[in-house]
Amino acid sequence: MSNLPERIADVEDADCTGMQALVTGSTSGIGRHAALALGRLGADVIVHGRDRQAGEAVVDELTALGVEGRFVEADFADTDSVWELAATVRAETESLDILANNAGGFFRNNRLTGLGVEYTFHVNHLSPYLLTAELLDHLAADARVITTASAAHKGASLDLDRVSEADSGMGAYSHSKLANILFSTELARRLDAAGEDVTANSFHPGAIPGSGFSRFLPGPLPDLFAKLDAVPGVTSVEDGAAALVNLAVSPRLDGTSGRYFSGQDVTTPSSAARNRDGAKRLWERSAEWLDVEEPLSGY
Numbered sequence: 001m002s003n004l005p006e007r008i009a010d011v012e013d014a015d016c017t018g019m020q021a022l023v024t025g026s027t028s029g030i031g032r033h034a035a036l037a038l039g040r041l042g043a044d045v046i047v048h049g050r051d052r053q054a055g056e057a058v059v060d061e062l063t064a065l066g067v068e069g070r071f072v073e074a075d076f077a078d079t080d081s082v083w084e085l086a087a088t089v090r091a092e093t094e095s096l097d098i099l100a101n102n103a104g105g106f107f108r109n110n111r112l113t114g115l116g117v118e119y120t121f122h123v124n125h126l127s128p129y130l131l132t133a134e135l136l137d138h139l140a141a142d143a144r145v146i147t148t149a150s151a152a153h154k155g156a157s158l159d160l161d162r163v164s165e166a167d168s169g170m171g172a173y174s175h176s177k178l179a180n181i182l183f184s185t186e187l188a189r190r191l192d193a194a195g196e197d198v199t200a201n202s203f204h205p206g207a208i209p210g211s212g213f214s215r216f217l218p219g220p221l222p223d224l225f226a227k228l229d230a231v232p233g234v235t236s237v238e239d240g241a242a243a244l245v246n247l248a249v250s251p252r253l254d255g256t257s258g259r260y261f262s263g264q265d266v267t268t269p270s271s272a273a274r275n276r277d278g279a280k281r282l283w284e285r286s287a288e289w290l291d292v293e294e295p296l297s298g299y
């Protein structure tokens with residue numbers, strides 16, 4: 001099959017035997033295809049999401065490939081759930097080689113979470129921040145942290161006050177995806193300053209109507225999106241997953257950190273996404289919202 005993500009990413013010769021990967025949001029879409037690609041390359045994969053049935057189905061596929069798969073359920077709108085996910089990963093792996101912060105989406109939940117934070121921001125940014133913070137000292141020396149962002153970040157400027165107001169629009173989504181890029185580059189900067197070899201990069205997977213992403217769009221849009229999947233030239237789920245797999249395993253990217261990719265190409269994100277002061281403020285406020293010690297503080 002020519003549309004396997006690892007083939008698209010030209011990493012099908014990579015040997016990931018013995019590597020441990022956590023791919024959040026791998027019950028469907030980009031994450032599911034990336035998890036299976038990593039499994040075909042030999043990695044053991046922790047599959048995550050809320051849908052247990054879908055997660056167990058991915059685990060069955062991983063088992064059939066001859067690698068270890070395990071499903072861990074966690075709701076990213078619930079902080080305790082993320083703590084438990086981190087604790088399970090720590091208990092069941094020696095260390096993590098690949099942490100793919102991929103779970104997320106466009107939601108119509110016009111509400112605040114238990115932290116008093118806007119839902120999309122909590123799910124798409126605060127939970128991956130917390131998960132990464134909790135797993136930092138569980139990462140292998142040369143681990144890679146990958147965050148699935150979006151070109152939709154270009155519509156946003158950082159406004160930390162908006163996070164305390166319920167919102168269900170595209171603005172909330174764009175803002176959360178801007179946060180993904182700022183988080184990833186700040187993580188990369190602090191890791192480097194701390195002398196760590198762990199790398200962190202974020203990426204836009206493409207506009208992918210074939211994933212589950214469109215399920216919460218209003219009116220007839222989900223059906224329209226599903227039809228778009230058949231139109232030539234539209235980004236396939238496999239292409240989106242290939243971008244993730246490339247960042248996770250490509251030897252060409254050894255040592256590459258703090259970059260933003262569109263598909264498999266390094267590109268420049270918006271000026272708001274390159275704002276160093278914004279990244280620092282977001283990092284510090286995120287720890288405050290979550291009531292945790294600032295990770296990699298002092299850098």
Ligand SMILES: NC(=O)c1ccc[n+]([C@@H]2O[C@H](COP(=O)([O-])OP(=O)(O)OC[C@H]3O[C@@H](n4cnc5c(N)ncnc54)[C@H](OP(=O)(O)O)[C@@H]3O)[C@@H](O)[C@H]2O)c1
Pocket residue numbers: 024025026027028029030031048049050051052054074075076077102103104105106123148149150151204205206207208209211212213214
């Ligand atoms: N598709 C696109 O056009 C596109 C474009 C740019 C960026 N992205 C990004 O790509 C990533 C993956 O999305 P996708 O397109 O593959 O869509 P998808 O098929 O809907 O996958 C989303 C994944 O995130 C998980 N998830 C959603 N809400 C969650 C929550 N509250 N707690 C825990 N897990 C949750 C879902 O698992 P459960 O349903 O099992 O909870 C699912 O596995 C997202 O970060 C999205 O923003 C997508």
